[in-house]
Amino acid sequence: MQHIRDESDFEQLPDNIPVSATIADIEENKGFIDYFKFVIEVKTKGHSKYLIYRRYRQFSNLHQTLEAKYSPGDQEKPGPNTCVLPSLPGKVYIGNKKEIAESRIPELNTYMKKLLGLPTWLLLDEAPRMFFYQMDQDSQHQPRALRRLRPPTRKVKTVKPPKMDLFSSPRAEAMFDFRGNNKMELNLKTGELIFLLRRVNADWLEGTVNNRTGIFPESFVKIIKPLPECDSEGEGGGHTYxxxxxxxxxxxxxxxxxxxxxxxxxxxxxxxxxxxxxxxxxxxxxxxxxxxxxxxxxxxxxxxxxxxxxxxxxxxxxxxxxxxxxxxxxxxxxxxxxxxxxxxxxx
Structure with a gap:
């Protein structure tokens, strides 16, 4: 049975009801427990857009809650308060966490599309509203990248050194040549001056030199002026470590x-x-x-x-x-x- 929204019912929904949701990227949380979060762009009936960050288990909890309340189960004819829910991709116990998260994106996008296409009365339920609601931790979080929302022709903006009073900025001098292994790592030549943006972890820094921005090992440079000790986030949307x-x-x-x-x-x-x-x-x-x-x-x-x-x-x-x-x-x-x-x- 295919549910089609009644236009008059839809018009009566509040403007903050989500009408579409698309996974823009995945982000790894490296803490005492490592896991991946899905970065989801939500669009509402009132044409606003925002990002939320959800783990797979939050999808699973939402699905279980809706199944318990609205699934028709073994009934031949669904009742007025039942609904055929979309299927959620199952849990995977073995494999590379990043590959598992990446492989789930198409299925989760389909799941959210079908879920938000269900009858309007279900969208007013507290469970889906809270799942798609932008909480404080969502609004305060800076996305590291939005690969699936970025047009192919879009250029990544490079961070330039400050133009005023350069020598008051945190900076370091390259003591050895360093060649990065990927685009995220900054190539350095001995004697180059690097302007520091943030500390990535105990061993790596992020900086800019000759209008190029990237990360590099601290052991390859001599710190001339260190980053402020209280500096927790850099311009690139970095995270406190x-x-x-x-x-x-x-x-x-x-x-x-x-x-x-x-x-x-x-x-x-x-x-x-x-x-x-x-x-x-x-x-x-x-x-x-x-x-x-x-x-x-x-x-x-x-x-x-x-x-x-x-x-x-x-x-x-x-x-x-x-x-x-x-x-x-x-x-x-x-x-x-x-x-x-x-x-x-x-x-």
Whole structure:
């Protein structure tokens, strides 16, 4: 059965009701849990346009809510408060996350098109209205790219160095030649002056030289004037990155890593999130998470309460240990689960 909107019903809908939605791009969230979000351009009946950012599981939650309320189920004839819903692409458990997200775009676009073509009374339901509503975090988020909305002939605007008082701007000098591996990376020649735009993570910066903009490793340059410590976002719509110091402690030695995540320094991750992240970082199995207390003793983390205690104790030690401004005040130490010798005791 094909539902066709009644024109008079449609005219009575409020102007902020969405009438179309198209995925413009995908964006990766690199945090304690890595996942991809779909950047969706929504157009309303009142001709306004805005962007929202949704994960696949939010699509799934919406679909399950609508199915529970409106699906006719096994009924031969749908009732007045039932509706045949479009099919949602199923969950994929194995594979490259980026490739999975990219492959879902055509199906999700079709799903949204059919969903917004359903009877007007369903569009007034709270579930689809909240899904397509532009929340504060949506409006404050700056898209990194909108590949599917950009016309093929559109030129990407380059960021030029400031024209006034150049030598008061954050800048660096290239100490070695650097050749980028892709269009995002900036080619550098020894002696070139680079104007700094933002910090990408603990090791990479973004800057501009000779009207070319891109990212480059900090180790290849000498900082003449650093970026402001409070600078969290650059002109390119960059994101704040925080640095987590973590160590793998084994009988053969200590391996230290600085992991960059997009979460703010005030975040309290879950125990499960930390386990997943450390598994990705060190590629080990059957390990335990730990932290050092004020006396320097190793304390094993067992649950969310342990994480909360670790963060509380670390905040109490702030100021006593000098750290970069974007580094978490707590550190993780990964050990093997069976290794109780690190606690100066035995099981």
């Amino acid at each position: 925080s640095c987590l110091r973590c160590c793998l402690l084994t009988p053969s030695g200590i391996e230290t890593r600085d992991v960059c995540v997009q979460e703010d320094l005030t975040i309290q991750p879950t125990y499960k999130d930390l386990l997943s992240r450390m598994s990705d970082v060190f590629k080990v199995e059957d390990f335990a998470l730990n932290y050092r207390d004020a006396e320097g003793d190793l304390i094993r983390i067992l649950d969310d309460e342990s994480v909360q205690l670790m963060i509380k104790q670390a905040k109490g030690q702030q100021g006593k240990i000098k750290r970069p401004v974007n580094q978490f005040p707590w550190e993780l130490i990964v050990t093997m689960t069976s290794d109780f010798s690190v606690y100066n005791t035995s099981p």
